[in-house]
Amino acid sequence: MANNLRIGIVGLGRLGKRHAEALAFRTRHCELVAACSPVADERSYASAQLGITRVYEDFDTFLADPGMDAVVLVTPTSLHADQTIAALKAGKHVFVEKPLALNVEDCERVLAVAQQRPAQVAMVGFVRRFDPSYLNAHAAVAAGEIGRPFLVRSQTCDQNDPEGFFVRFAPTSGGIFMDCSVHDIDLARWMLNRPKALRAFATGTIALHPALAEFGDVDNGLAVVEFEGGARAVFYASRTMAHGHETSTEVIGTAGKLTVGEHAASDRVVRSDTHGVRHAVVKDFYERFEAAFGAEMAAFVAACRGEAPLSLTLDDALEATRIGLAITRSLHSGMPEVV
């Protein structure tokens, strides 16, 4: 217990709460010792539900707490870069939710600071890399089981929210590709062994949420990315699925194909009745990736404690942002954009 990692968390919204509970109750070798939020309710939650005694309203005060080894940032994207930099400079290991930033310059600023502090962990939350199925698929690809991988098709498709909650975030989300496809972009690079992206082309449509038009965003987006050496990727992001959340990825190689996550069954139950033979579907990304969120926190703790290096780097996060931005530019220009 003596050498448990002491963690402080910033941001206790929906996803923040889930990270906090994983850290407080289900992750070994760490203690959640502090929390920070500008929202009173979130601070009350930290005290009452998590039993945290050191709860802060102000980020700088929080960061000055000397009894913390690491911070977990689950804050709005616009704060990611500056908070990560500040935490690194305060000597803390940092976990920050994806995307690292909505522009390349911010990513590069973070990388510059991190490179000066190689003993500190800086990790971006590409949670799918910690999903057992994606890990098994990646291991199979790395072992050569599908020959040379040359094409990834990957989608992030959310169940439609009739109230269009996500529309409110449209002004600051960076658009559907930065918000959703950034995961698929990272997966594609990981599965294809990090080839250099050359060009991107995107298009999209508004199926159900016309209010997005004002922000130049769409609720269904398609993108193609060309990599050096011939590899290709196709991404699909949707906010309007009727059946649930379906995140799936195909990796196609010269000797076979792997498909991860298709049909998104929420359990092992099959129903045979007047609606046919059917299964239920996960409702959102958290239901799909609950185990992965736990494994992600465990990997962060292990890395901070020097037990296991991360294969996921800040450079991966920078490249995902770079590609996501090129895709987004193409959506707006209608033309292929150089990455």
Add this chain to the structure above:
Amino acid sequence: MANNLRIGIVGLGRLGKRHAEALAFRTRHCELVAACSPVADERSYASAQLGITRVYEDFDTFLADPGMDAVVLVTPTSLHADQTIAALKAGKHVFVEKPLALNVEDCERVLAVAQQRPAQVAMVGFVRRFDPSYLNAHAAVAAGEIGRPFLVRSQTCDQNDPEGFFVRFAPTSGGIFMDCSVHDIDLARWMLNRPKALRAFATGTIALHPALAEFGDVDNGLAVVEFEGGARAVFYASRTMAHGHETSTEVIGTAGKLTVGEHAASDRVVRSDTHGVRHAVVKDFYERFEAAFGAEMAAFVAACRGEAPLSLTLDDALEATRIGLAITRSLHSGMPEVV
């Protein structure tokens, strides 16, 4: 064309019509030249829809038609044995729908006549043997792909008919096992390479059709059969499925398991909507086995023309009846019965 097989059909009910149309329009090397039915509407159908000119009301007159090489009997089970014997004695090849008879003595009478006439084909309609999937499964078993097969689990489950049409046939059907499971019994023997059946145990329940009680029948029946040498079979027959007709069979061996027909998809369409991820189900045995019915007729024609011997024998039909009867006795006695 000169040496096409000339066929006459007896019985043009629902299944009879289907056999007739396959013979008239989709089976090579044969001509449907005559038809026989005591039902006026069926005779009219034969003339008008099939273009048959030699249409008979009386079976004996029909059988005396010299311009026929083979007859196809799609008549009530109680007539099978006598009609088959009469047709064989008239020098015709015979296809008769399953089951061959509801007692062993009738089966043996047919076999005795058939054995005296080895040049004539006598075939019982165990249609599943001609289904491409069952054929592929049998070929895999025969090739040793699952090692030594030692257990078959097989079911015939019909979609519930709220009007209980089948209840009307309960007095003459021989019961659920003779009517439905006789197919599964034949499949089990085929997959297990015809072991000798020793004992049978059965039980059942009435889920939705209390009128069956009067006839000692059930709408859901379970049976276990023990074979010499250790192989076992379990059968399930149901009249009350909500989702459609699901005929499926597992063959379990020392090196693997084959499953045929599970989930009974009616096509290659998957729907993802508020009911989950789902597919439609075949409605009845004919939808499931339409291709097999065609292949069955083609196999009969080929056998009659001396082109390809049948692996399916009258002895198989006798054994299926013998086992089906032991199962039925066990349902009534509540005790294991010697086959």
Add this chain to the structure above:
Amino acid sequence: MANNLRIGIVGLGRLGKRHAEALAFRTRHCELVAACSPVADERSYASAQLGITRVYEDFDTFLADPGMDAVVLVTPTSLHADQTIAALKAGKHVFVEKPLALNVEDCERVLAVAQQRPAQVAMVGFVRRFDPSYLNAHAAVAAGEIGRPFLVRSQTCDQNDPEGFFVRFAPTSGGIFMDCSVHDIDLARWMLNRPKALRAFATGTIALHPALAEFGDVDNGLAVVEFEGGARAVFYASRTMAHGHETSTEVIGTAGKLTVGEHAASDRVVRSDTHGVRHAVVKDFYERFEAAFGAEMAAFVAACRGEAPLSLTLDDALEATRIGLAITRSLHSGMPEVV
């Protein structure tokens, strides 16, 4: 029988033989009365296997045969337009394999002739429209079951031929999109209710067959099409699948999604052994669409006999060619192309 449609077939290569056998043996209300091929072996086949007495080497002589109501053209693509026009002018109904032509002008020449002869059927072989699963999916879409369809994702993926047989056809095939994706293009238009195509973007890669580079072709191609009104389509064509032929299509609407043909099971058998739980896959398009090829011929015959109009028009074929050509131009230019 008197009013059976009298058909002559031109071209008895692999696909031609299959059409011929369907017409000769399995299609009602027609007779295959004549055949034409410049290849001696194919003519011998027509006489010996199909029993056709009127077998021609020369197309013009064949066309002059007065005892033919319709012709079926299964010839090289470069001949499609001229032969169709000649046959129409000779007063015959025409079925011609896809694609109608490799340029828009040829398509338009055919349309011009056909429009002058409205009493004659002119049909292009988009066989997937006659597949039961695609028909069921289209009926569901038309019935509004998935709301408003706005996105089609469709692929035609062939099993890799290690001998690269198809490479020999690369100089004349029109490229992977004209050869394979033209089916997907037609399906997308059909499912989306024929929106006007605006732009196309394509990319591709050579995974296994470098000899294609010489012809500007690829063995894996990706294309995106933008339609007026917001609908989109994504196509994938591959020559290099390890597992078999997998043609599949998703139609995504505001209230649900339909998927046709995924996983391409070759039968209803599931194997559970040391390789996992698995099923076999169809080997080629003909195994996948065998029933559809039969239904296609039946639909042609029915249309010629005035029994059932075709929903598939020459204008559909023209549009598929127009879109396929824009995709192909984009593959070469690297830029979006106006359709």
Add this chain to the structure above:
Amino acid sequence: MANNLRIGIVGLGRLGKRHAEALAFRTRHCELVAACSPVADERSYASAQLGITRVYEDFDTFLADPGMDAVVLVTPTSLHADQTIAALKAGKHVFVEKPLALNVEDCERVLAVAQQRPAQVAMVGFVRRFDPSYLNAHAAVAAGEIGRPFLVRSQTCDQNDPEGFFVRFAPTSGGIFMDCSVHDIDLARWMLNRPKALRAFATGTIALHPALAEFGDVDNGLAVVEFEGGARAVFYASRTMAHGHETSTEVIGTAGKLTVGEHAASDRVVRSDTHGVRHAVVKDFYERFEAAFGAEMAAFVAACRGEAPLSLTLDDALEATRIGLAITRSLHSGMPEVV
């Protein structure tokens, strides 16, 4: 933390270790404070890996430890009843692994003691009741989604162990039905709403492990159980699967059917290659039920803390044993046995 449940564990074999780690690291509101094992290695493990300071060799000394609220018994079946009784009499809550005992008398002795101590929890480890899929299925049945359930088909099928490790336990395991099917029996009773079992019939075969014959055991067993009111159950237990561990259950009702666990996919990855389209299979019951084992411990802790009553009772355990014994008698007698 003050009112955390203080738990001591007895037995740290394979399954004991897993329970211990769940309690030590992943279960809230409890502390694993003591351990007991006659095996030195297991005691070392408790100290070194779990950080437990109070480690005992002798069960009575362990039980005398005053700083424990509850004990978890993961000991040989022959000890279950006496240890449970002793622990109850020592005032502890008790979790004991299934089966409660191999005879009815021992079960009844435990029940008698437990009934005198209603404030103490006594729970038997029917882990499947805590599996999310089984819970969802049970909730659907309880909500009437499949109408009236009348038939359960359930199997526990282990991957073959070529070294026949389990054969060594044959003398004390109680046979395949007491060891494996007891879970299925409990599930059937739960899904069917606890009907009274009337009769059982069983048969079996030895497919791969002839050494079992000496103990009257089989490596593949089949059983049928008749319940009062007409419900039926069929069980299958196997030690010889080639593909992995496949535990699955069907619940069939008058308005639909639920299937839990079929095909036993180990993850969400589908491979398409020369072996077909396939997925990997869970290797053993622990891989299949890992989450359920965690939920089971959480449910035990919650019950001990008075937060949530258990639906699983000692009477359920008694009835599962009673039915399992009747099945086992039938295997030996060859006749139906009264439960």
